[in-house]
Amino acid sequence: MTLTGIIRIVPRETICKMVQNETTTLWGNVVDILSRTIYGAEVTIEGGRISRIRRTGKKETSYLLPxxxxxxxxxxxxxxxxxxxxxxxxxxxxxxxxxxxxxxxxxxxxxxxxxxxxxxxxxxxxxxxxxxxxxxxxxxxxxxxxxxxxxxxxxxxxxxxxxxxxxxxxxxxxxxxxxxxxxxxxxxxxxxxxxxxxxxxxxxxxxxxxxxxxxxxxxxxxxxxxxxxxxxxxxxxxxxxxxxxxxxxxxxxxxxxxxxxxxxxxxxxxxxxxxxxxxxxxxxxxxxxxxxxxxxxxxxxxxxxxxxxxVGFLREGDSADFVQVNNLEDMRIEATYIKGVCVYDGKDTCDFPEVTATPNIINNFHALPVSPADLAVKAETSRIRVITYQEGELITGEEIHEASVCGGFVQSDTSRDIVKLVIVNRYCPAPPSVAFIKGTGIKHGAVAQSIMHDNHNLIAVGVNDEDIAEALNAVIKAKGGIAVSSPHKETCLFSLPVAGLISPLPVRCIAEKYEQLEREIKALGTPLSSLQMTLSFMGLIVIPSLKLSDKGLFDTNAFSFTNLFV
Structure with a gap:
């Protein structure tokens, strides 16, 4: 299953509501954060700037904020x-x-x-x-x-x-x-x-x-x-x-x-x-x-x-940059003005045209497919270092656990919430780097993606090598995206063709497809609000304490590589 959509390209010259030489007048309670005052006013916009603010001496309906x-x-x-x-x-x-x-x-x-x-x-x-x-x-x-x-x-x-x-x-x-x-x-x-x-x-x-x-x-x-x-x-x-x-x-x-x-x-x-x-x-x-x-x-x-x-701050002569809200409690946005343009009127936004990427810079992806055998970890000792994750934090911990070994190879152990974490270099052929992580909560299947801060190599988490390899290979074939694999189900893929990071679709379309992907991820058993976002930070070796890079486990506190086995 591949998540796709329609791309609409609109010329810049067709942007609506962007005529800055028009005069616009509106009324509201101006919130002046520099003088720490609020007053009713008639605000006139000309040429993208506030040309006049006339105090009305009465309370207006809406509020104008920076x-x-x-x-x-x-x-x-x-x-x-x-x-x-x-x-x-x-x-x-x-x-x-x-x-x-x-x-x-x-x-x-x-x-x-x-x-x-x-x-x-x-x-x-x-x-x-x-x-x-x-x-x-x-x-x-x-x-x-x-x-x-x-x-x-x-x-x-x-x-x-x-x-x-x-x-x-x-x-x-x-x-x-x-x-x-x-x-x-x-x-x-x-x-x-x-x-x-x-x-x-x-x-x-x-x-x-x-x-x-x-x-x-x-x-x-x-x-x-x-x-x-x-x-x-x-x-x-x-x-x-x-x-x-x-x-x-x-x-x-x-x-x-x-x-x-x-x-x-x-x-x-x-x-x-x-x-x-x-x-x-x-x-x-x-x-x-x-x-x-x-x-x-x-x-x-x-x-x-x-x-x-x-930016302007609702003073005469300022750039007309402000927000109109219904009151100071609900803060419902009724309009947004930028450089004198009403970019949002409470219902609709003006067109923000897209620019197509130049083909020769659209992506950079040279990873080769992986096999389950590439992900096998031979047991060297009985204990391993495990990355520990707690929801809501980017900082990870380190714990030492007895390895779950079968046939001489270290396996995931869902009874202890310990599963495999894999990184593959996307820029050149290289063997995968494999470690173990605790805290994802997944019970089966795997997730792989080309979003991994900051180098954006491929990262995957999963219970067994077959599912991990399948998810990784789906992303590799698409040259970027997020994939979810699970036993007895078709792999779900959301492609990200711009650098393996970005979709050219509107945000609402991206969100719909991402939410569908999130449902597939949730079906793997994770209790995390966003396993995909969590996964994207597990290779960021400049944030403590234990992370994985494509070259091995990294101890950020010591700022050096460390061994999986203890």
Whole structure:
């Protein structure tokens, strides 16, 4: 079973509601987060800017707020093109995102970055793009491309690249590795900010990391973690995405450090994007009783100020970027305006045309089919290291377990929730890397995919070698996608033809097909809300503690490879 759909290509010149030379007048209660006031007003828009604000002296029906900004996201996680993503996000009051295209960069290099920028650059949406700092993330994995310090310096001079994206190789920064420090210096020389990635970092390491020039972190997972980083001067991005959900732990920071807090999703699935975006964090914070202006600052002004995004804040002369909502409790989006364009009127969005990818950069996929025999693990000792996963966290643990051995080979053991985890290099023929993971809950079958942060090699989890090989081979044949195999059932495949990461379909179509895929995954027995999203992070060796790469088990704390057998 292959999940497909119809692609509709619309010329840019047919975009509706984008005539910026028209005059528009609307009425509402203006929420001025800079003066911390609310007043009824008549707002006039001309040439994409607010030409006049006349106070009416009375309470109006709707409220006008600054538009929301996601302060850190990898758009590729939505499996949609930037234009398709934006067309959905504006329905939730999002006017812009601070985006790091390092998924596409890891697969396609600079051509991947250009694809992400070009796909949306002429549309009414602020896609504030950074330059991936770690391509590859560590140099310890099989990868396709390298963006070195010299190339980083050249790219940071571009006007359409606005900051150095999250510096994930934090040990290299702490130890002042020459290549990474050259990249950081290049950002400083270009006058551009540097994003951080500091999971579980504390004390001297944190101080050394910040001293290098890092200004943000979105990896805080506890209030103590967040407070220490805020006190040290970092801007903390409260992350509430599809995989990592840290709002509950970190929301007190909104009151304690209101000028340093922003909201982000980091990674968001298409189904979740249809339900909401930054507006959901805004509503949750207000429901908890936090100050309206502090919450809206975190959702708009703080990221705009930090990243120098030229959005408006409902002042005369500002770019006409704002959201109209029914009230300050429900926060139902009635309209979204960007650069004077009504991109969403409460029912419909204007067309955000797609751009077809150039054929020679559309993908990078050279993996060969695997056989069940390729996945067999011969028992060397009686005990093995097992990756442990807990839902809602990207940080994994390590446990030592007695191996379940049959015929001299280590097997999955569903009675203890221990199953096989496999990674295959997608860029060149290479033997699979095999380990074991606890916490997925699957009872039979397998899932394989070409989405695996950050190098996007193939990753699979499953109970037996036959099903794992079948799922992997379905993805390999399609040159990218997600596959579910199960005994006595046809393999279900959702293809992702753009770099093995993105579908050219609209987000709603992607979500429908993804939800069908999720039902197939749930049928394997997993209790996880999204095994697919979880799987995508099990090879990210810059997040503690034990992960798998295509070259073997990796201990992130020691930042070195370790043995499966103990």
């Amino acid at each position: 538009g929301f900004i996601d302060a850190h996201i990898h758009i590729e996680s939505s499996m949609s093109t930037p234009a398709a993503f934006a067309q959905t996000a504006v329905q939730h009051g999002t006017i812009g995102v601070v985006t790091d295209p390092h998924e596409m960069a890891n697969v396609l290099g600079v051509a991947g970055i250009d694809y992400m920028i070009d796909n949306i650059k002429d549309l009414p949406f602020y896609a504030w793009t950074g330059l991936p700092s770690c391509v590859p993330s560590t140099g310890l994995e099989g990868t396709a491309t390298v963006i070195d310090a010299a190339q980083t310096a050249r790219l940071l001079k571009r006007d359409d690249i606005h900051f150095l994206s999250e510096v994930m190789n934090f040990p290299c920064v702490i130890q002042r590795g020459p290549e990474m420090m050259k990249k950081i210096q290049a950002a400083k020389d270009a006058g551009k900010s540097i994003d951080g990635h500091a999971p579980l970092m504390t004390s001297k390491d944190l101080k050394a990391y910040i001293a290098a020039g890092i200004s943000t972190d979105h990896e805080a997972i506890s209030i103590e973690d967040g407070r220490e980083k805020c006190a040290a001067g970092l801007h903390i991005l409260i992350r509430e995405g599809s995989a990592a959900k840290n709002f509950h732990a970190l929301h007190p920071l909104l009151k304690e450090y209101p000028e340093q807090i922003m909201f982000c999703t980091d990674d968001i699935h298409p189904s979740d994007l249809l339900k909401g975006h930054i507006n959901l964090s805004v509503k949750r914070a207000l429901a908890l009783g936090y100050d309206l202006y502090d919450v809206l600052r975190a959702a708009s002004y703080n990221p705009a100020r930090h990243y120098h995004i030229p």
